[in-house]
Amino acid sequence: MNSFDLVIRNGTVVTAADTSICDIAVRDGRIVAMGEGLEAGREEIDASGQFVLPGGVDAHCHLDQPMGPGVQMADDFESGTRSAACGGTTTVIPFAAQEKGASLKAAVEDYHRRANGKSCIDYAFHLIISDASQDVLVRELPELIEAGYTSFKIYMTYDDLKLDDRQILETLAVARREGAMTMVHAENADCIAWLTETLEAIGHTAPRYHADARPSIVEREATHRAISLAELVDTPVLIVHVSGREAIEQIRWAQGRGLRVYGETCPQYLFLTAEDLDKDGFEGAKCVCSPPPRDKANQAGVWDGLENGVFQVFSSDHAPFRYDDDKGKKAAGDTAPFQYIPNGIPGIETRLPLLFSEGVLGGRIDITRFVALTATNPARIYGLYPRKGTIAIGADADIAIWDPKVEWTIRNAELHHNVDYTPYEGMQLRGRPVTTISRGQVVWRNGQFKGTAGQGRFVPCERPQPARPRGESRGF
Numbered sequence: 001m002n003s004f005d006l007v008i009r010n011g012t013v014v015t016a017a018d019t020s021i022c023d024i025a026v027r028d029g030r031i032v033a034m035g036e037g038l039e040a041g042r043e044e045i046d047a048s049g050q051f052v053l054p055g056g057v058d059a060h061c062h063l064d065q066p067m068g069p070g071v072q073m074a075d076d077f078e079s080g081t082r083s084a085a086c087g088g089t090t091t092v093i094p095f096a097a098q099e100k101g102a103s104l105k106a107a108v109e110d111y112h113r114r115a116n117g118k119s120c121i122d123y124a125f126h127l128i129i130s131d132a133s134q135d136v137l138v139r140e141l142p143e144l145i146e147a148g149y150t151s152f153k154i155y156m157t158y159d160d161l162k163l164d165d166r167q168i169l170e171t172l173a174v175a176r177r178e179g180a181m182t183m184v185h186a187e188n189a190d191c192i193a194w195l196t197e198t199l200e201a202i203g204h205t206a207p208r209y210h211a212d213a214r215p216s217i218v219e220r221e222a223t224h225r226a227i228s229l230a231e232l233v234d235t236p237v238l239i240v241h242v243s244g245r246e247a248i249e250q251i252r253w254a255q256g257r258g259l260r261v262y263g264e265t266c267p268q269y270l271f272l273t274a275e276d277l278d279k280d281g282f283e284g285a286k287c288v289c290s291p292p293p294r295d296k297a298n299q300a301g302v303w304d305g306l307e308n309g310v311f312q313v314f315s316s317d318h319a320p321f322r323y324d325d326d327k328g329k330k331a332a333g334d335t336a337p338f339q340y341i342p343n344g345i346p347g348i349e350t351r352l353p354l355l356f357s358e359g360v361l362g363g364r365i366d367i368t369r370f371v372a373l374t375a376t377n378p379a380r381i382y383g384l385y386p387r388k389g390t391i392a393i394g395a396d397a398d399i400a401i402w403d404p405k406v407e408w409t410i411r412n413a414e415l416h417h418n419v420d421y422t423p424y425e426g427m428q429l430r431g432r433p434v435t436t437i438s439r440g441q442v443v444w445r446n447g448q449f450k451g452t453a454g455q456g457r458f459v460p461c462e463r464p465q466p467a468r469p470r471g472e473s474r475g476f
């Protein structure tokens with residue numbers, strides 16, 4: 001009875017709070033003991049000189065999400081979660097997206113079919129609400145929240161997804177009543193449409209103009225409006241994929257007022273700029289994502305936000321489209337105006353190594369903050385903690401062992417996604433996850449993927465905040 005399935009020895013164990021050198025024992029997929037000189041396990045891993053971290057929780061990634069006609073995501077649950085595991089991530093939370101006019105529940109059922117038997121690591125779902133009909137708000141959404149789908153994303157832009165302010169208010173009111181978390185894609189749709197038409201009229205249609213059609217002011221205004229709507233309803237919101245200083249100022253302002261406003265950013269806002277969209281021919285399409293990457297000053301602002309606590313969550317926003325593919329970036333042809341290029345870039349495997357190398361080993365954030373941003377906070381905010389996102393007795397044995405001495409170069413040929421490029425090709429990094437463990441099973445070790453499709457399980461989320469029945473406080 002006392003025997004352990006696995007013991008990880010002598011590593012520097014890091015949580016969002018502490019660092020200590022100790023052994024970790026695993027039985028039946030959970031952490032059951034931590035201490036010095038633990039007895040032998042059936043399998044042993046020596047982690048001397050290495051960091052033992054909670055596996056990453058990637059709380060913003062898109063896998064096998066149904067797209068418009070003629071466009072297909074490059075990664076399904078198998079290739080996407082394989083890539084995640086090889087980059088030190090052990091939980092993903094992709095999106096079950098409702099189509100306008102369709103049922104939200106049907107979207108969840110369809111998404112389970114896509115994940116089932118394919119995922120190599122554990123997963124939960126966020127919802128995307130694109131049609132805030134009475135049936136969705138009154139019936140489907142409360143039932144889904146009760147069943148463990150406790151967070152959803154809403155969009156202020158994209159014609160096929162966006163909600164207007166009234167619909168956002170009504171959706172936020174449901175989040176408050178039912179105890180759910182709302183994620184907001186904050187960009188002003190009308191400003192973008194007007195700028196896009198204006199640019200097109202003067203022939204500015206190359207990929208680089210994508211950035212001009214979505215300037216910071218468009219993101220700043222929507223961020224402020226999302227915060228105001230959430231303040232009116234008195235419920236928390238998380239502003240996703242924040243790209244630069246102006247939106248950060250809005251979030252900091254809200255946090256200073258004591259509002260429960262959270263911020264998320266992503267690698268593309270630390271390592272890319274709008275210049276990456278301005279490459280020869282159509283190459284800039286590889287870095288078309290929304291909001292777009294900005295400039296060096298904004299990159300510095302995003303680093304500041306990670307250091308000083310404006311941001312709680314660091315996600316990939318992995319949205320995988322192949323470049324040289326008529327269902328990917330070239331779906332509308334290789335001279336298509338920028339507004340027809342599928343939005344999104346890959347990054348599920350490079351998320352953690354980029355932040356570890358440049359953030360932790362670069363001296364910008366300490367390693368406990370790295371754990372908080374990439375695992376503990378997302379697990380807490382979305383209701384998976386303490387089962388996920390930390391190293392503690394009773395938690396799932398989801399662990400990434402990092403060797404800070406490894407030096408390596410990002411090469412797409414060596415990544416495990418199904419995308420034919422990475423925006424970070426050729427970047428030299430220090431530190432890498434050398435072993436990833438998912439519920440006690442080694443899924444990545446010494447450069448080899450060891451997992452199997454289907455071993456990952458669906459994990460329902462707890463309510464991130466207490467439900468507040470009608471009548472309390474503001475009378476909702």
Ligand SMILES: [Zn+2]
Binds near residue numbers: 240290
């Ligand atoms: Zn988004």
